[in-house]
Amino acid sequence: MSSVAINIDENSIPRDHMANAMIDSQLHECVRQDNTAAFKSRVEQHLTEKLVTPCGNTLLHVAVSYGSDNIIAYLVGTFPSLITIQNSQKDTILHLAAREGKASDTIKSLAESNPSLMRKTNTKGNTPLHDAVIADNKEVTKLLVSRDPEVAYYNNNNGKSPLYLAVEKGKKNGILDDLLNLGDSFPIKSEDGDALPEGKSPVHAAIGQRNIDNLEKIEKEKPELLRLTEEGLGNSLHYASSIGFLEGVRFLLKKFHDGAYETNLEGDYPIHVACKSHSVDVVKEFLDTFPYPKEFLNEKGQNILHVAAKYGNNGSVVRYILKQDRQLVAPLLNAIDEDGNTPLHLAAGYGRCMATFLLVRDNRVEHFIVNNRNWTPYEYLGEQFSKRSEEDIKTDIEMPAEERKPIDSKNSAPAHEIKGKEVDSNKMDKKEPSPKDEIVVGSFHLAMTLSILFFNNARPKKSLREIFPVTGLPKEETRSMIGNVLVVAVLVAGVTFAGAIQLPQLRDNNNSSDHRHEFNGTYTASDYSTYKNLLYGYLFLDVGALSFSLLAALFLLVPGFSNPRFQVWFSSYMVCWAIYMMFGAFLSSVQIALIGSHQSFLTNFITAVAFVGFSIIQLFGIQVFLKALHLHSFYYGLFFLFIYSRWWLPNKLSVLKRKLSDLKRSSGF
CATH class of the missing domain: 1.25.40.20 (Ankyrin repeat-containing domain)
Structure with a gap:
């Protein structure tokens, strides 16, 4: 099929309706060399106002960027409409002069005759003065700020003014001085x-x-x-x-x-x-x-000791305030905020161990002042501790529940939430910001702080149920917890029942040619004695795990229990003990399998791995167990270990290091 050439006469197209045309390379070269004669001869063949580069720069933009003063003067005089045109990034000719050009006489006259260009902003919100400061163009900066001083305070899209940028860049080229010397x-x-x-x-x-x-x-x-x-x-x-x-x-x-x-x-x-x-x-x-800190109260009615106690991770500010003059400190010690909380309330409630220790050890601090909810610091901490424990439980429940939601094949959101709804892309992946003043405290720090108050006689004479209030979980969450614990209990019971039916046995060395190199021909009396002891241990642990898991399952199945939270709590601990005992039974079976083995390295390696795994499980279990029973002596000991390792020991080591350096210096080493 032959091609057909279609010729179109440009002159037949109305000039006002012609689309923008690209600046050719020869015309661009004329501008770069500031060759006015060649430029005029070529530009007359085109519609000058419609000539642009790919990013929308006009001939005047290009001339300004190269500093071609002759061509700038010609274009300004012949085509004044080019002066106010902005490119695709909304840059004016002053933006380009600020970034790439110089403050030539032509640029100065343009700035004087077109003051509106000073305040034109591009897509980044930058004025020409912004770009001049960013480019360290001192000459253009001085020109622009002298013509319109107020632009030095104009903010771009990031909220930064030219004056801010000059300070932020930290350049010592005098730009900051030029911006500050603005006259009025x-x-x-x-x-x-x-x-x-x-x-x-x-x-x-x-x-x-x-x-x-x-x-x-x-x-x-x-x-x-x-x-x-x-x-x-x-x-x-x-x-x-x-x-x-x-x-x-x-x-x-x-x-x-x-x-x-x-x-x-x-x-x-x-x-x-x-x-x-x-x-x-x-x-x-x-x-x-x-020297009158009691006069400074924030909007919550808190003095400086309140704030220092609430945020006092290391207690340094609290320690300093307590050491000040008695008359200065006395009004702060037991002052209450709008919620009735003293500094000790806040230090305890937010788990600030060191601040709580410093305050509770000060004889001037009252331990049993009650806040607006009639709570002492110990009771306030008990309420926070209970709330934190409930949040931990809810998190453990809600996370698996979210994972089990049906997912739509084309979306990451659950299908039942997407069906019948339109998704706004602007609102996706946006979370509600948490309050700025919100402090997240770990249950470990709360337990440690609780122990500090307990050992320093700050606990009121009330029952644990009164101090640690328990609010019932919603029915759905309680039902989910019961289901989860019941499934684990039944699984443990099934595994341990199978283990009781099929007991671990010694290998038959006489009939096994595959393991001839691993064992002696016959087992010794010592081997059989070890096997007997390990088998008894295995049976004890296996039957114990089976009993605990069945007890937990039966306890969960009791209908109409008056306290479902205690029902779940008790069954969970029964299951934990069953898992520990099942792991112990497994270790016993491994030891039985290794009796008589000549590969001592393999035996020791397997034993070590098993011991490390069991130790990790035990540490986790001990922490949960102590947290539940509130064994204050354990956490109080950890607190002092924390102090000595993080504060006392480093200070002593630094003092010792200083003494050694002084000793070396005095001895001439």
């Missing part, structure tokens, strides 16, 4: 008192870098910037306190003294934030400046 100060406070502009504060950038030089530079040129706040971080004093920047806190307390009296979104003063960050030096600086 920019209004940081509006009439309604809101901070302007919203976004990331350049002061916070300097604090984050711990750059005291930039901080001093900002304060000298634009002191009003110190008052800027940042969402989630508070004012500059809040942020400096949160990262423990002592030098910055000292500077800000002198230059931005009023910032210490401002609260952040969480209702905390900077001194509270310092307590949260465990920075003793910063807390000391605040107390030296404001």
Whole structure:
């Protein structure tokens, strides 16, 4: 089939309706070489306003990026409409000049005659000044900021202004000085008192870098910037306190003294934030400046000792506060917040072992103050401990239940949830953020804290049922727990019953040619005695495991039990003991199989593996058992082991190392 050529006369197409055309390589070369004569002869053959590069740059964009002043002047004079055109990334000619060009006379005249270009933003939200700062283009930066100083405070899509970027980059090329020397100060406070502009504060950038030089530079040129706040971080004093920047806190307390009296979104003063960050030096600086800490209460009515106790993982801030002057500390020790909680309530309720130990050992701290729910610190901790235990149980139940849901073949969500519903792709994979102030505490730390209170006479004279309230689980969850435990109990019973029918036997060495090299011709009397003892042990463990598992199964099948939670709890422990005994029976059968073996390495290896596995199971079981029975002496001993290994021993080793170095220095080594 022959091809047919179709010729189209471009002149026959109305010029206003022609689509954009690509700039050819020869025209591009003319622009790059700033060859005006050749450029004019070629550009007259095209519709100049419609010529673009693949990313949407016009001829003027290309000329600006190469700094071709002659062609820039020609295009601006002949085709002024090109000045305001933006490419596919919404870059104007000033954006390209900021990133790649120089502040030539033509660029200066364009900036002066077209002030609207200064505030044009691209797809990233960057103005030309943003791009100039990012590219370290000092010449264009100085030009742009001199024409429109306010743009230095404009925020891009990331909430960063050119001034913030200059501080963040930390370049010592004078760009930050140019941006700060803006002449008249920019209004940081509006009439309604809101901070302007919203976004990331350049002061916070300097604090984050711990750059005291930039901080001093900002304060000298634009002191009003110190008052800027940042969402989630508070004012500059809040942020400096949160990262423990002592030098910055000292500077800000002198230059931005009023910032210490401002609260952040969480209702905390900077001194509270310092307590949260465990920075003793910063807390000391605040107390030296404001020797009246009882006056600083956050929105929950908590003083600094409340906050230090609640967040005191290592107790360093609590220890420092307790050592202060008696008159200064006395109003803090037993103060209550809006929920009636004392610092000891919060330290105990959030499992802060060291803070609880320091507070409960202080004679000035009352142990039996009750909060608004009529709980002492021990009872408050008991309620938290019970709640945590229930959450652990619910998690164990809900996870397998979620895994068992039917899954649609084309979706990861359960089929019954998808059927009849439209899925919004914008809402997928988005979880509700948890409250910022929420603290997740492990049950191990709660048990350890409970033991600290118990051994320091902070337990009220009440029954365990009153101290550890138990709220019943929903019927569906209870039924699921009973089903799971019953299945395991029946499986263990079946395995152990089979093990009782088929007992482990000694190998027949006389008739087995395959194992002739492994055994002696006959077993010795000692071997038979060992076999007899191991067999008795096997039978005891196997029958015990069978009995415990059957007892658990029968207990679960009792109808109308008044306390289903105790029913599940008791049966679970019976099953655990059955599993331990079944594992012991297995070890006995392995030992019987290895009697008379000459391969001692294999015997020892199998025995060691079995021992390690059994030990791991035992450790897990001991922890669960102790947690259930609240054996405080075990956890109290672990607490002191923790203190000595994490605090006392490292301090002693550092002191010893210092003494040895001093000794070497004095002896001349």
